[in-house]
Amino acid sequence: MIYLDSAASFPILPEVRLALMDAFENCYANSASSHLLGEAVSLKVNKVREKLANEIGAYPSEIIFTSGATESNNIAFKSILFSETAPKNKKHIITTQIEHKCIFAITEYLVTLGYEVTYIKPNSDGLITMQSIKEAIRPDTALVSVMHVNNELGTVNPIDEIGELCFENDIIFHSDAAQSFQKVDIDVDDLNVDIMSFSAHKIGGPKGIGAIYIRDLRHKELTPVIHGAGQEEGVRGGTVAAPLILGFGTAIEKFKSYYSDFSDNRIKNKLLDKLNSLEIEYVENGVNTIPHCISITFPTIDTETLVRDNENKLCLAQGSACSSKEIEPSHVLTSIGLSREMADKTFRISFSFNVTEQDLDFLCAELKRHNQYI
Numbered sequence: 001m002i003y004l005d006s007a008a009s010f011p012i013l014p015e016v017r018l019a020l021m022d023a024f025e026n027c028y029a030n031s032a033s034s035h036l037l038g039e040a041v042s043l044k045v046n047k048v049r050e051k052l053a054n055e056i057g058a059y060p061s062e063i064i065f066t067s068g069a070t071e072s073n074n075i076a077f078k079s080i081l082f083s084e085t086a087p088k089n090k091k092h093i094i095t096t097q098i099e100h101k102c103i104f105a106i107t108e109y110l111v112t113l114g115y116e117v118t119y120i121k122p123n124s125d126g127l128i129t130m131q132s133i134k135e136a137i138r139p140d141t142a143l144v145s146v147m148h149v150n151n152e153l154g155t156v157n158p159i160d161e162i163g164e165l166c167f168e169n170d171i172i173f174h175s176d177a178a179q180s181f182q183k184v185d186i187d188v189d190d191l192n193v194d195i196m197s198f199s200a201h202k203i204g205g206p207k208g209i210g211a212i213y214i215r216d217l218r219h220k221e222l223t224p225v226i227h228g229a230g231q232e233e234g235v236r237g238g239t240v241a242a243p244l245i246l247g248f249g250t251a252i253e254k255f256k257s258y259y260s261d262f263s264d265n266r267i268k269n270k271l272l273d274k275l276n277s278l279e280i281e282y283v284e285n286g287v288n289t290i291p292h293c294i295s296i297t298f299p300t301i302d303t304e305t306l307v308r309d310n311e312n313k314l315c316l317a318q319g320s321a322c323s324s325k326e327i328e329p330s331h332v333l334t335s336i337g338l339s340r341e342m343a344d345k346t347f348r349i350s351f352s353f354n355v356t357e358q359d360l361d362f363l364c365a366e367l368k369r370h371n372q373y374i
Contacts, residue, residue, distance in 0.1 A: 002359045003315045007151055007179065007293050007350035013204035013258070019250035020206060023243035031240045032231060041242045048249030052211055055252060056196065057187040062217045064232045065209065065245055069178040070102040071236075072197035072212035073145075074225050076174045077106050079235060080195065081115070081142060082223040090142035096120045096128050097335040098150050100176060120146075126153040126286035126295075126336050130161035137165075143172045148180035148196075152332040152348050153286035154293030156184055163192025178202050178210075182256045183290050188213060200244070204258070205251030209244035262353050263291040270357060271349070274364045280371065285336060285346065297338065297346040298367060304344070306370040314363065317348045 003011065029037035031045050050060040066072045077093075080086065093110065095103055097119045107117045118136045122128055128146050137144075144166050149156050159175050166173035174195040177186060182203050188196060199210040214220065217233060228237015268291060275282055285295040307316060318330075329343035338346065349363075 001313060001315055002355070002362060003352050004347075004349050004355070004359075004363070005315045005317045006352040007154070007202075007348060008317060009201045009207065010204040010255075011352050011354075012201075012206065013251055013254050015254045016205055016247045016250045020243055020247040023246040027242050027246060031242050032229070044249075045240060045242050045245050048245050048252070051249050051252050052198070053213075055182070055186070056213060057189055058213050058215075061233075062213050062215060064212050064214065064217070064235050065240060065248075066212055066236055067208055067241075068201070068210035069100070069176060069197045069199035071225070072199075072210050073100070073102050073174075073176060074106055075212050075214075075222075075235060076145070076195045076197060077110065077143065078225050079222040080172060080174075081110070084221055084223075087142065090140045091115045092138050092141045093117045093143050093145070094120065094133060094136050094141060095145040096122065096147070098122050098126070098128070098153070098332045099145070099147055100151055100178070101331075103145060103147075103176070122155075122335055124336060125288075126150060126155040126332075127288065128157045128162070130158060130165055133162050134165055137169055137171065141169070141171050143174060145174040145176070147176040147178075148186075149177075149184060149290055150286070150332065151179050152330060153295045153336075154179075154289035154348075154350070155286040156180070156288050156290065159193065160191045166194075167192045179293075180290070182252065183259055183292070188215065200248040200251055203251045203255040205255075206244050206247040209241055209248050211248075258353050259292070262351070266291075267351050267355060267360070268292070268294050271360050271364075274360055275367070278364055278368050280364065280367050285333070285338070292352075293348065293350040295333075295346060295348050297342050299342065299345060300371050300373045301345060301367055302370045302372050303347070306366055309370070310366055314366070317350070318344070318346065 027041045029041050031042040049063045053060045053063050120128055120132045146157055146162055148159055163173050172194045175193050176197045178199040181198050194215045196213040201207040222235050224235055226237045231237055281300050283297040329340045333343040
């Protein structure tokens with residue numbers, strides 16, 4: 001099959017597969033154990049912690065390993081807002097209409113506890129502007145959360161500007177970097193980010209492992225989302241998933257080089273060139289997008305039939321991967337003004353590293369074949 005859904009999950013890198021096999025074979029000891037095998041595993045885990053910290057300009061002591069970005073996002077909101085030191089008179093949260101759905105689940109829960117939430121609408125280019133955040137800030141704003149790269153459009157939000165605004169107003173700033181890590185340069189100081197979420201399987205690592213950066217973590221008294229025996233600075237209880245962490249570490253080592261080579265290939269431009277040569281009508285959604293992801297609407301294509309005819313040949317996402325089986329149109333696409341009909345005619349095409357021009361030829365031929373207005 002032709003895999004065009006890497007934004008949902010990147011195929012695991014070959015080096016990561018080997019690292020996992022080795023880790024499951026040799027790093028079976030509990031990293032919290034005091035014997036030599038446990039201490040050896042702990043040392044390897046902390047080397048990955050250091051590796052991740054170096055990638056984002058942080059300290060290893062500010063990195064907590066989690067089960068993935070969803071858990072990291074839960075920690076970002078609940079551990080911060082529920083802490084004993086959190087101001088009790090600040091019950092306002094600002095986030096956006098284009099966040100991952102787990103953010104909405106978290107904020108909906110917080111509303112039941114008395115919080116108020118403002119959801120910022122993106123502009124027509126699919127971007128969240130600093131000015132829109134500025135206009136929403138109130139004296140009781142406790143937290144602002146804006147994703148770095150949108151998971152459907154691939155747009156890169158100006159979180160450096162938003163982070164500076166939050167810093168000036170003494171507001172905690174969180175950004176979900178699941179889609180941006182190792183694809184966009186990240187320095188948490190330059191971006192003025194207080195909290196940032198990461199996921200391994202978005203960079204060719206294993207599923208079930210992620211991380212969260214929390215500025216000055218050891219000086220904070222945070223409420224755990226998962227209570228346990230004090231692992232991960234007491235923020236995230238449970239036996240540390242050492243083999244998955246080591247796989248994550250290998251992905252951090254290898255992904256960026258793969259991605260750089262892929263970006264140089266300009267595969268997205270090649271797709272658009274082929275569409276133009278075949279005179280297939282399309283609209284690209286969003287600006288300032290990352291190289292491997294494109295949201296594209298085909299007004300004249302019978303996309304429903306195309307997907308059905310190619311269910312054993314093409315892996316394509318209509319809307320976001322986490323809501324592709326739902327009847328409702330993508331919340332991201334409707335937020336930028338697409339009608340339900342046009343949302344249904346939109347694909348998020350996200351390439352893996354092994355995509356070929358022959359794959360693009362097949363996709364474009366199928367689009368041409370399902371054009372309703374030939």
